Amino acid sequence: MAMNNTYQKNRTWLIYANETICDxxxxxxxxxxxxxxxHVKMQIGDVVYVYVGPTQRRIMFRTVVAEKGVKQRVDKDYWKENLDNKESYTLKLDATYQGSDELNEEQLCKHGFKxxxxxxxxxxxxxxLLEYIQKWF
Known part of the structure; x- marks a missing residue:
């Protein structure tokens, strides 16, 4: 069976950004x-929501995968700990959440956040959960 490396439709992701490692x-x-x-297979055009923790404990950003297979990190100057030099995706900021508490951990848990x-x-x-998040951006 042949593997198809392209997706018919872009996907929407939720990721966790650890403030103690990178700003x-x-x-x-x-x-x-x-x-x-x-290690997951994201594609250019996928939407990625960024949950920031441990102090913020909420979704703060909507991004779009702009590049994949990038050899040098665009955010290398913002790392607080050992720089991760693995091949990466570039996530371009699309929107910043402007609400108050709708996307904090407590509210997200009411919609399937674990x-x-x-x-x-x-x-x-x-x-x-992803449908709930989408309506606030």
Whole structure:
């Protein structure tokens, strides 16, 4: 069976950005994009919502996958710990959440957000949660 590496339709993802490792907030404010390394197969054009923790504990950004297979990180100056030099995706800022508490952890849990270890892997399968998030951007 032949593998098809292209998707008919772009997907929507939820990822966890750890503030203690990289200052993603400042990177978005100053350069409008971050690098993201992951084992999941994202495609150019996929929408990626960024949940920022551990202090913010809420979704703050909507991004779009702009590049894949990038060898040098665009956000290297914002890393606080050991720089991850893995091949990555470039996530370009599309929108910043402007509401108050609709996308905090407590509200997200009411719509299927699991938190905890589930944040370690980007998720595109929680339809209820992703539909809830989409309506606030």
């Amino acid at each position: 993603h907030i400042k990177a978005f404010q100053e350069i409008g994009k971050i690098s993201w390394s992951t 938190g905890g270890r589930s944040l370690l892997t980007p998720n595109c399968n929680n339809v209820e």
